[in-house]
Amino acid sequence: xxxxxxxxxxxxxxxxxxxxKLKKLLDEKKLKADVKAVNFRSLKSIASQCDILVxxxxxxxxxxxxxxxxxxxxxxxxxxxPVMKEIEELLxx
Amino acid sequence: xxxVKDVVLFILDLGPAIFVGLxxxxxxxxxxxxxxxxxxxxxTLGVAFAGVxxxxxxxxxxIAPAGQALVERTGIELTSLDFGWTAGAAITWAWQYAAxxxxxxxxxxxxxxxxxxxxxxxxxxxxxxxxxxxxxLVTDMTGNVWAAWxxxxxxxxxxxxxxxxxxxxxxxxxxxxxxxxxHLIMLDNIILTPVAWLVERIPGLDKIKADPQALREKxxxxxxxxxxxxxxxxxxxxxxxxxxxxxxxxxxVGATGLTLMPKVAxxxxxxxxxxxxxxxxxxxxxxxxxxxxxxxxxxxxxxxxSLWTGAILLIPVLLLFAVILPGNAVLPFGSILLxxxxxxxxxxxxxxxxxxxxxGVVITITRFFTATAFAVSITKLSQVTGVFTAPEGFExxxxxxxxxxxxxxxxxxxxxxxxxxxxxxxxxxVMAACTYMWWKEMQKREAALA
Numbered sequence: 001x002x003x004x005x006x007x008x009x010x011x012x013x014x015x016x017x018x019x020x021k022l023k024k025l026l027d028e029k030k031l032k033a034d035v036k037a038v039n040f041r042s043l044k045s046i047a048s049q050c051d052i053l054v055x056x057x058x059x060x061x062x063x064x065x066x067x068x069x070x071x072x073x074x075x076x077x078x079x080x081x082p083v084m085k086e087i088e089e090l091l092x093x
Numbered sequence: 094x095x096x097v098k099d100v101v102l103f104i105l106d107l108g109p110a111i112f113v114g115l116x117x118x119x120x121x122x123x124x125x126x127x128x129x130x131x132x133x134x135x136x137t138l139g140v141a142f143a144g145v146x147x148x149x150x151x152x153x154x155x156i157a158p159a160g161q162a163l164v165e166r167t168g169i170e171l172t173s174l175d176f177g178w179t180a181g182a183a184i185t186w187a188w189q190y191a192a193x194x195x196x197x198x199x200x201x202x203x204x205x206x207x208x209x210x211x212x213x214x215x216x217x218x219x220x221x222x223x224x225x226x227x228x229x230l231v232t233d234m235t236g237n238v239w240a241a242w243x244x245x246x247x248x249x250x251x252x253x254x255x256x257x258x259x260x261x262x263x264x265x266x267x268x269x270x271x272x273x274x275x276h277l278i279m280l281d282n283i284i285l286t287p288v289a290w291l292v293e294r295i296p297g298l299d300k301i302k303a304d305p306q307a308l309r310e311k312x313x314x315x316x317x318x319x320x321x322x323x324x325x326x327x328x329x330x331x332x333x334x335x336x337x338x339x340x341x342x343x344x345x346v347g348a349t350g351l352t353l354m355p356k357v358a359x360x361x362x363x364x365x366x367x368x369x370x371x372x373x374x375x376x377x378x379x380x381x382x383x384x385x386x387x388x389x390x391x392x393x394x395x396x397x398x399s400l401w402t403g404a405i406l407l408i409p410v411l412l413l414f415a416v417i418l419p420g421n422a423v424l425p426f427g428s429i430l431l432x433x434x435x436x437x438x439x440x441x442x443x444x445x446x447x448x449x450x451x452x453g454v455v456i457t458i459t460r461f462f463t464a465t466a467f468a469v470s471i472t473k474l475s476q477v478t479g480v481f482t483a484p485e486g487f488e489x490x491x492x493x494x495x496x497x498x499x500x501x502x503x504x505x506x507x508x509x510x511x512x513x514x515x516x517x518x519x520x521x522x523v524m525a526a527c528t529y530m531w532w533k534e535m536q537k538r539e540a541a542l543a
Contacts, residue, residue, distance in 0.1 A: 008390075008392035008395065009390075009391060009392035009395040009432070010355050010392070011355050011356070011359055012179070012219075012355050012358050012359045012361075012362055013217075013219040013220070013362045013390050013392075014219075014389070014390045014392045014393075015359075015392070016359055016362035016363050016366055017219070017362065017366055017369055017370070019366075020363070020366035020367065020369075020370060021370060024370075037359060039318070039355060040392065040395050041313075041316045041317050041318070041401070041430075042317050042318070044313060045317070055396075056392045056393060056395065057267070057392060057393060057394065057395040057396030057397075058267075058268065058269065058396065059266075059267050059268045059269075059396035059397075060395070060396035060398075061306050061396070061398065062306070062309075062310075072269050072272065072389075072393060075216070075387070075389050075390075075393075076216075076271060076272060076387040076389070077373070077374075077377065077387075078271055078387070
């Protein structure tokens, strides 16, 4: 099963909210993935353990070496379809 | 009536893990979650409370002897342990009136939107805890529960206006359209605006070129919880005169405490997520034909490297301030990476790392005094709510990251209760003047980006 990290500043509030929404949408589409909320600060050391990174701060200039998807739509609800499509495609690879 | 009172008292007496869990279960059903999911959320919350209590107990047990040794050996009176924001949030959710803050924030927001007094639809329900924290402390310290709720209302209005006044700036620096950040931390910029006015006039400051991203890549390791917890534990123990073996033991306790704390605290949000989502959907559905800015929690700003680099460069300042600030009682620990001091300031500093750091230093001074002033009440609240037990080795606990706005609200609540008239009036006048300056400056910046 592919691993998706959802990253925010503390790994507590925003990432959990976005992770919940993502899990729900994946369930609806009957897609399976291991979704984890993580802390932004440890990303550099742990990013290699995931297949897809859903990032709450998409303007972060750091290269984490994994496919990165904008996580903000999971919080605002705006522009969700294109990012979900991106994630679906990455899951199918 | 007596029977109702008995039932309520019985439920409150079961402790926060059970009674807040019960509230979460009922709220879950109210937003039409399946009973199984609502039950799971309620138990997750109970686990979060028990988990936070466990980690704090472990952390204090390990750090307290070293902290005491440090105080005895150096004579520096640091009697209050800073346990970071996670423990602050845990105490907050256990306050018996906590749940009422949700409808207060939602109703104020919807009314202000309906009258066009704000453009921000705040879907970040997690940070309701900041207002609960203030209300619980002010109620405890003044006994004036009405003033506490009134001031919570004022605070909510200020947050929404602050979101409006920084909307374009936030969108500009994050590159995310349609959002704003109605976070209490952005209110730091109210009292920092006069400071910024001065700093902008220092000749030569703009010539200092620092690349925050390059610095972050170099220093980033100090921003990781386990590393910074280890080093801090080691430092306190060595200054306390511990041998290397014992000091390494303390260091591991520090690393473990700071690593596990956010992990257990994340379970609070895991439990609240279904309710948060349903409420956000409900609020959005009220204004289908209007372009509002969606108010989000601060991590949307986390991509700005100045924020992290600034906080890492504040670590030595924190240790210095703990020793030299007169009247300070706080030993920084849980908040050692004090991003609370760089989240708002990075916007005021226009993403410049040197200015972020300067404003961070200034606002950090207010945090030491605020955390010292509230320590006794925070400790009392932690015991009353039963989140964790009486301090050992330290006289009090506190949260170093707390905002000066808590102190401002306390002084106004005192005034409303007929005490400290002069102080209260001075606070109001100073805040009004700063707010005016801040408002004008932010309007100017927004207009420049429009």
